[in-house]
Amino acid sequence: MIPLPEPPRAEDGPSSAGQRAPELMEIYRTHVDYVWRIARSLGIPADAAEDVTQEVFLCVHNRLHTFRPGGSMRAWLFGITRNLVLHDKRSYARRERHLAGLPEPQETAREPDATVRVRQAAALMQSFLDELDLDKRLVFQMTEIEEMTADEIAEALAIPLGTVYSRLRAARARLERFRLRLHARGERRHV
Template sequence: MTDRPGWPNLPGVEVSADLHAIYREHFQYCYRTLRRLGVPARDLPDVTHDVFMVVHRRLPDFERGRPIKPWLFGIAYRVAADRSRRFSTQRERLEEGPEPVDSSDNALLRLERAEAQRLVELALEKLDLEKRAVFVAHELEGQAAPEIAAALGIPLNTVYSRLRVARDTFSKVVRRLAAKEPS
Protein backbone atom coordinates (compact mmCIF):
# COMPACT_ATOMS: atom_id res chain seq x y z
CA MET A 1 0.00 0.00 0.00
CA THR A 2 1.37 3.37 -0.93
CA ASP A 3 0.29 6.86 -0.16
CA ARG A 4 -0.83 9.03 -3.01
CA PRO A 5 -1.48 12.76 -2.77
CA GLY A 6 -4.87 14.12 -3.65
CA TRP A 7 -8.22 12.50 -4.02
CA PRO A 8 -8.27 9.11 -5.75
CA ASN A 9 -10.04 9.27 -9.08
CA LEU A 10 -13.05 7.12 -8.37
CA PRO A 11 -16.04 8.56 -10.23
CA GLY A 12 -19.32 6.75 -10.05
CA VAL A 13 -18.35 4.07 -7.58
CA GLU A 14 -20.10 3.09 -4.42
CA VAL A 15 -19.08 4.47 -1.07
CA SER A 16 -17.77 1.09 0.00
CA ALA A 17 -15.47 1.01 -3.02
CA ASP A 18 -14.37 4.56 -2.24
CA LEU A 19 -13.61 3.55 1.30
CA HIS A 20 -11.63 0.56 0.15
CA ALA A 21 -9.61 2.69 -2.24
CA ILE A 22 -8.90 5.25 0.45
CA TYR A 23 -8.00 2.50 2.86
CA ARG A 24 -5.58 0.91 0.44
CA GLU A 25 -3.97 4.21 -0.38
CA HIS A 26 -3.81 5.71 3.08
CA PHE A 27 -3.82 2.95 5.67
CA GLN A 28 -0.09 3.32 6.22
CA TYR A 29 -0.38 7.09 6.50
CA CYS A 30 -3.14 6.88 9.10
CA TYR A 31 -1.36 4.14 11.03
CA ARG A 32 1.93 5.99 11.31
CA THR A 33 0.15 9.28 12.05
CA LEU A 34 -1.59 7.66 15.00
CA ARG A 35 1.72 6.23 16.17
CA ARG A 36 3.34 9.64 15.94
CA LEU A 37 0.44 11.14 17.86
CA GLY A 38 1.25 8.82 20.73
CA VAL A 39 -1.15 5.92 20.33
CA PRO A 40 0.56 2.86 21.87
CA ALA A 41 1.62 0.18 19.43
CA ARG A 42 -0.71 -2.43 20.81
CA ASP A 43 -3.71 -0.17 20.24
CA LEU A 44 -2.80 1.01 16.77
CA PRO A 45 -4.86 -1.57 14.85
CA ASP A 46 -7.97 -0.86 16.90
CA VAL A 47 -7.57 2.90 16.74
CA THR A 48 -6.87 2.79 13.01
CA HIS A 49 -10.08 0.83 12.68
CA ASP A 50 -11.89 3.61 14.53
CA VAL A 51 -10.40 6.22 12.22
CA PHE A 52 -11.70 4.44 9.15
CA MET A 53 -15.09 3.98 10.73
CA VAL A 54 -15.25 7.76 10.98
CA VAL A 55 -13.97 8.07 7.41
CA HIS A 56 -16.72 5.71 6.31
CA ARG A 57 -19.33 7.76 8.14
CA ARG A 58 -18.16 11.13 6.90
CA LEU A 59 -17.17 10.20 3.38
CA PRO A 60 -20.42 11.41 1.77
CA ASP A 61 -19.71 14.90 3.13
CA PHE A 62 -16.16 15.04 1.92
CA GLU A 63 -15.53 17.59 -0.83
CA ARG A 64 -13.82 15.70 -3.61
CA GLY A 65 -11.67 18.61 -4.71
CA ARG A 66 -9.91 18.85 -1.40
CA PRO A 67 -6.66 17.06 -0.60
CA ILE A 68 -7.47 14.00 1.39
CA LYS A 69 -4.45 13.71 3.64
CA PRO A 70 -5.17 16.76 5.80
CA TRP A 71 -8.76 15.55 6.12
CA LEU A 72 -7.56 12.15 7.27
CA PHE A 73 -5.07 13.77 9.59
CA GLY A 74 -7.83 15.79 11.23
CA ILE A 75 -9.84 12.64 11.81
CA ALA A 76 -6.84 10.75 13.16
CA TYR A 77 -6.03 13.64 15.49
CA ARG A 78 -9.54 13.75 16.92
CA VAL A 79 -9.68 10.00 17.39
CA ALA A 80 -6.29 10.06 19.13
CA ALA A 81 -7.36 13.00 21.29
CA ASP A 82 -10.55 11.23 22.27
CA ARG A 83 -8.60 8.12 23.18
CA SER A 84 -6.08 10.16 25.11
CA ARG A 85 -8.85 11.68 27.19
CA ARG A 86 -10.25 8.27 28.01
CA PHE A 87 -7.12 6.33 28.76
CA SER A 88 -3.83 6.86 30.46
CA THR A 89 -1.05 5.66 28.19
CA GLN A 90 1.87 5.86 30.56
CA ARG A 91 1.80 2.28 31.74
CA GLU A 92 1.33 0.95 28.25
CA ARG A 93 4.31 2.89 26.96
CA LEU A 94 6.51 1.41 29.59
CA GLU A 95 5.59 -2.04 28.39
CA GLU A 96 6.72 -1.29 24.88
CA GLY A 97 10.23 -1.77 23.63
CA PRO A 98 12.31 -1.79 20.49
CA GLU A 99 12.11 -4.70 18.15
CA PRO A 100 14.04 -7.82 19.07
CA VAL A 101 17.73 -7.60 18.42
CA ASP A 102 19.42 -9.87 15.92
CA SER A 103 23.05 -10.07 15.00
CA SER A 104 23.47 -9.23 11.33
CA ASP A 105 25.16 -6.11 10.00
CA ASN A 106 21.86 -4.99 8.56
CA ALA A 107 20.38 -5.35 11.98
CA LEU A 108 22.97 -2.93 13.30
CA LEU A 109 21.98 -0.37 10.72
CA ARG A 110 18.34 -0.93 11.51
CA LEU A 111 19.07 -0.58 15.18
CA GLU A 112 20.77 2.72 14.60
CA ARG A 113 17.80 3.97 12.67
CA ALA A 114 15.45 2.63 15.30
CA GLU A 115 17.54 4.42 17.88
CA ALA A 116 17.05 7.71 16.05
CA GLN A 117 13.34 7.03 15.77
CA ARG A 118 13.18 6.25 19.45
CA LEU A 119 14.85 9.55 20.21
CA VAL A 120 12.27 11.34 18.10
CA GLU A 121 9.54 9.44 19.92
CA LEU A 122 10.91 10.44 23.30
CA ALA A 123 11.04 14.06 22.24
CA LEU A 124 7.52 13.95 20.81
CA GLU A 125 6.25 12.65 24.12
CA LYS A 126 7.30 15.93 25.70
CA LEU A 127 4.83 17.80 23.51
CA ASP A 128 1.17 18.07 24.38
CA LEU A 129 -1.11 16.58 21.76
CA GLU A 130 -2.10 19.92 20.20
CA LYS A 131 1.48 20.93 19.52
CA ARG A 132 2.50 17.40 18.71
CA ALA A 133 -0.15 17.20 16.00
CA VAL A 134 1.03 20.40 14.35
CA PHE A 135 4.64 19.29 14.58
CA VAL A 136 3.95 15.85 13.13
CA ALA A 137 1.86 17.23 10.28
CA HIS A 138 4.39 19.88 9.31
CA GLU A 139 7.78 18.40 10.12
CA LEU A 140 7.19 14.73 9.45
CA GLU A 141 4.41 14.73 6.88
CA GLY A 142 5.33 17.96 5.12
CA GLN A 143 1.87 19.47 5.25
CA ALA A 144 1.54 23.20 4.72
CA ALA A 145 0.37 25.38 7.60
CA PRO A 146 -2.92 26.41 5.92
CA GLU A 147 -3.76 22.74 5.35
CA ILE A 148 -3.03 21.98 8.98
CA ALA A 149 -5.20 24.87 10.10
CA ALA A 150 -8.08 23.58 8.02
CA ALA A 151 -7.61 19.99 9.13
CA LEU A 152 -7.52 20.81 12.82
CA GLY A 153 -10.03 23.65 12.68
CA ILE A 154 -7.73 26.23 14.20
CA PRO A 155 -6.55 29.68 13.03
CA LEU A 156 -3.45 29.84 10.89
CA ASN A 157 -1.63 31.96 13.44
CA THR A 158 -2.30 29.28 16.04
CA VAL A 159 -0.65 26.73 13.77
CA TYR A 160 2.43 28.89 13.55
CA SER A 161 2.60 29.60 17.25
CA ARG A 162 2.17 25.93 18.15
CA LEU A 163 4.71 24.95 15.54
CA ARG A 164 7.24 27.43 16.81
CA VAL A 165 6.87 26.26 20.41
CA ALA A 166 6.87 22.61 19.38
CA ARG A 167 10.03 22.98 17.31
CA ASP A 168 11.75 24.76 20.15
CA THR A 169 10.71 22.13 22.69
CA PHE A 170 11.61 19.26 20.38
CA SER A 171 15.01 20.72 19.69
CA LYS A 172 15.77 21.29 23.36
CA VAL A 173 14.64 17.83 24.40
CA VAL A 174 16.69 16.12 21.72
CA ARG A 175 19.76 18.14 22.58
CA ARG A 176 19.28 17.38 26.24
CA LEU A 177 18.92 13.67 25.59
CA ALA A 178 21.90 13.66 23.28
CA ALA A 179 24.04 15.68 25.66
CA LYS A 180 22.95 13.70 28.72
CA GLU A 181 21.91 16.83 30.52
CA PRO A 182 19.33 16.79 33.30
CA SER A 183 15.68 17.47 32.64
Protein backbone atom coordinates in the same frame (compact mmCIF):
# COMPACT_ATOMS: atom_id res chain seq x y z
CA MET B 1 -18.39 2.27 -4.42
CA ILE B 2 -19.80 5.65 -3.57
CA PRO B 3 -18.47 8.34 -5.88
CA LEU B 4 -17.45 11.77 -4.74
CA PRO B 5 -18.89 14.84 -6.42
CA GLU B 6 -15.39 16.16 -6.97
CA PRO B 7 -12.04 14.52 -6.41
CA PRO B 8 -9.89 15.77 -3.56
CA ARG B 9 -6.89 17.87 -4.17
CA ALA B 10 -3.83 16.49 -5.92
CA GLU B 11 -1.68 16.45 -2.79
CA ASP B 12 -4.11 14.20 -0.96
CA GLY B 13 -3.21 11.11 -2.94
CA PRO B 14 -2.14 9.75 -6.24
CA SER B 15 -5.63 8.94 -7.42
CA SER B 16 -7.00 12.40 -6.72
CA ALA B 17 -4.97 13.87 -9.52
CA GLY B 18 -7.13 12.08 -12.04
CA GLN B 19 -10.68 12.77 -13.06
CA ARG B 20 -12.29 9.92 -11.12
CA ALA B 21 -13.02 10.07 -7.44
CA PRO B 22 -10.80 8.17 -4.99
CA GLU B 23 -12.05 4.85 -3.84
CA LEU B 24 -11.86 3.52 -0.34
CA MET B 25 -8.89 1.24 -0.95
CA GLU B 26 -6.97 4.02 -2.62
CA ILE B 27 -7.55 6.27 0.35
CA TYR B 28 -6.57 3.47 2.65
CA ARG B 29 -3.30 2.65 0.88
CA THR B 30 -2.35 6.31 0.69
CA HIS B 31 -3.14 7.36 4.24
CA VAL B 32 -2.94 4.27 6.43
CA ASP B 33 0.47 5.21 7.85
CA TYR B 34 -0.70 8.76 8.50
CA VAL B 35 -3.78 7.59 10.37
CA TRP B 36 -1.70 5.16 12.37
CA ARG B 37 0.76 7.84 13.48
CA ILE B 38 -2.00 10.31 14.29
CA ALA B 39 -3.65 7.71 16.47
CA ARG B 40 -0.35 7.04 18.20
CA SER B 41 0.23 10.76 18.72
CA LEU B 42 -3.19 11.10 20.28
CA GLY B 43 -2.25 8.54 22.91
CA ILE B 44 -3.27 5.21 21.46
CA PRO B 45 -0.81 2.43 22.39
CA ALA B 46 0.93 0.51 19.63
CA ASP B 47 -1.01 -2.70 20.14
CA ALA B 48 -4.33 -0.84 19.85
CA ALA B 49 -3.38 1.42 16.96
CA GLU B 50 -4.34 -1.23 14.43
CA ASP B 51 -7.86 -1.44 15.78
CA VAL B 52 -8.24 2.33 15.77
CA THR B 53 -6.88 2.62 12.24
CA GLN B 54 -9.25 -0.01 10.95
CA GLU B 55 -12.14 1.70 12.69
CA VAL B 56 -11.19 5.00 11.12
CA PHE B 57 -11.29 3.59 7.61
CA LEU B 58 -14.56 1.82 8.26
CA CYS B 59 -15.93 5.20 9.27
CA VAL B 60 -14.47 6.66 6.08
CA HIS B 61 -16.23 3.96 4.15
CA ASN B 62 -19.56 4.84 5.75
CA ARG B 63 -19.18 8.60 5.53
CA LEU B 64 -17.28 9.10 2.32
CA HIS B 65 -20.30 10.81 0.78
CA THR B 66 -20.04 13.55 3.39
CA PHE B 67 -16.51 14.48 2.42
CA ARG B 68 -16.52 18.12 1.38
CA PRO B 69 -15.34 18.56 -2.18
CA GLY B 70 -12.18 20.61 -2.35
CA GLY B 71 -11.28 19.94 1.25
CA SER B 72 -8.14 18.27 2.52
CA MET B 73 -8.48 14.53 2.80
CA ARG B 74 -5.86 14.37 5.50
CA ALA B 75 -7.59 17.08 7.51
CA TRP B 76 -10.82 15.11 7.20
CA LEU B 77 -9.08 11.92 8.28
CA PHE B 78 -7.57 13.71 11.25
CA GLY B 79 -11.03 14.79 12.40
CA ILE B 80 -12.37 11.26 12.19
CA THR B 81 -9.34 9.83 13.99
CA ARG B 82 -9.48 12.40 16.77
CA ASN B 83 -13.19 11.80 17.36
CA LEU B 84 -12.72 8.05 17.50
CA VAL B 85 -9.72 8.32 19.79
CA LEU B 86 -11.53 10.68 22.14
CA HIS B 87 -14.45 8.29 22.18
CA ASP B 88 -12.35 5.20 22.85
CA LYS B 89 -9.56 6.73 24.87
CA ARG B 90 -10.96 5.71 28.21
CA SER B 91 -11.22 2.08 27.23
CA TYR B 92 -7.72 2.13 25.80
CA ALA B 93 -6.34 3.84 28.87
CA ARG B 94 -8.01 1.25 31.08
CA ARG B 95 -6.53 -1.56 29.07
CA GLU B 96 -3.13 0.16 29.12
CA ARG B 97 -3.20 0.24 32.90
CA HIS B 98 -3.91 -3.46 32.99
CA LEU B 99 -1.01 -4.22 30.65
CA ALA B 100 1.41 -1.89 32.44
CA GLY B 101 2.23 -4.54 34.98
CA LEU B 102 3.45 -7.03 32.39
CA PRO B 103 7.22 -7.25 31.62
CA GLU B 104 8.53 -5.69 28.41
CA PRO B 105 9.36 -8.22 25.65
CA GLN B 106 13.08 -8.75 25.12
CA GLU B 107 14.52 -8.55 21.63
CA THR B 108 16.34 -11.77 21.03
CA ALA B 109 17.16 -11.52 17.33
CA ARG B 110 20.41 -9.84 16.45
CA GLU B 111 19.84 -6.76 14.26
CA PRO B 112 22.19 -5.19 11.73
CA ASP B 113 23.89 -1.97 12.76
CA ALA B 114 21.89 0.10 10.28
CA THR B 115 18.64 -1.24 11.64
CA VAL B 116 19.76 -0.60 15.17
CA ARG B 117 20.69 2.94 14.25
CA VAL B 118 17.26 3.55 12.65
CA ARG B 119 15.50 2.05 15.64
CA GLN B 120 17.49 4.22 18.05
CA ALA B 121 16.83 7.33 15.96
CA ALA B 122 13.10 6.56 15.93
CA ALA B 123 13.21 6.13 19.69
CA LEU B 124 14.92 9.49 20.03
CA MET B 125 12.26 11.15 17.92
CA GLN B 126 9.57 9.45 19.97
CA SER B 127 11.13 10.70 23.20
CA PHE B 128 11.33 14.22 21.76
CA LEU B 129 7.70 14.12 20.68
CA ASP B 130 6.71 12.93 24.13
CA GLU B 131 8.33 16.06 25.60
CA LEU B 132 6.05 18.31 23.57
CA ASP B 133 2.55 19.21 24.53
CA LEU B 134 -0.15 17.85 22.26
CA ASP B 135 -0.73 21.11 20.35
CA LYS B 136 2.91 21.59 19.37
CA ARG B 137 3.36 17.89 18.82
CA LEU B 138 0.54 17.68 16.31
CA VAL B 139 1.75 20.72 14.38
CA PHE B 140 5.33 19.46 14.36
CA GLN B 141 4.32 15.95 13.32
CA MET B 142 2.03 17.16 10.56
CA THR B 143 4.67 19.51 9.24
CA GLU B 144 7.91 17.56 9.54
CA ILE B 145 6.75 13.96 9.37
CA GLU B 146 3.54 14.05 7.35
CA GLU B 147 4.68 16.98 5.22
CA MET B 148 1.32 18.67 5.31
CA THR B 149 0.95 22.30 4.31
CA ALA B 150 0.19 25.00 6.82
CA ASP B 151 -3.29 25.45 5.33
CA GLU B 152 -4.04 21.76 5.77
CA ILE B 153 -2.86 21.85 9.36
CA ALA B 154 -4.94 24.93 10.10
CA GLU B 155 -7.99 23.21 8.61
CA ALA B 156 -7.38 19.96 10.46
CA LEU B 157 -6.80 21.57 13.84
CA ALA B 158 -9.28 24.40 13.27
CA ILE B 159 -6.76 27.03 14.28
CA PRO B 160 -5.53 30.20 12.57
CA LEU B 161 -2.58 30.02 10.22
CA GLY B 162 -0.45 32.20 12.49
CA THR B 163 -0.99 29.78 15.33
CA VAL B 164 0.30 26.97 13.14
CA TYR B 165 3.51 28.89 12.46
CA SER B 166 4.05 29.93 16.05
CA ARG B 167 3.60 26.39 17.34
CA LEU B 168 5.92 25.10 14.66
CA ARG B 169 8.62 27.62 15.62
CA ALA B 170 8.36 26.64 19.25
CA ALA B 171 8.55 22.93 18.43
CA ARG B 172 11.58 23.41 16.20
CA ALA B 173 13.32 25.39 18.93
CA ARG B 174 12.63 22.53 21.34
CA LEU B 175 14.04 20.07 18.81
CA GLU B 176 17.23 22.10 18.47
CA ARG B 177 17.72 22.08 22.22
CA PHE B 178 17.01 18.35 22.24
CA ARG B 179 19.70 17.74 19.63
CA LEU B 180 22.19 19.88 21.54
CA ARG B 181 21.45 17.88 24.64
CA LEU B 182 22.12 14.64 22.75
CA HIS B 183 25.37 16.01 21.38
CA ALA B 184 26.52 17.13 24.83
CA ARG B 185 25.72 13.70 26.21
CA GLY B 186 27.88 12.11 23.48
CA GLU B 187 30.75 14.47 24.25
CA ARG B 188 30.69 13.55 27.94
CA ARG B 189 30.71 9.88 27.01
CA HIS B 190 33.90 10.44 24.94
CA VAL B 191 35.57 12.20 27.82
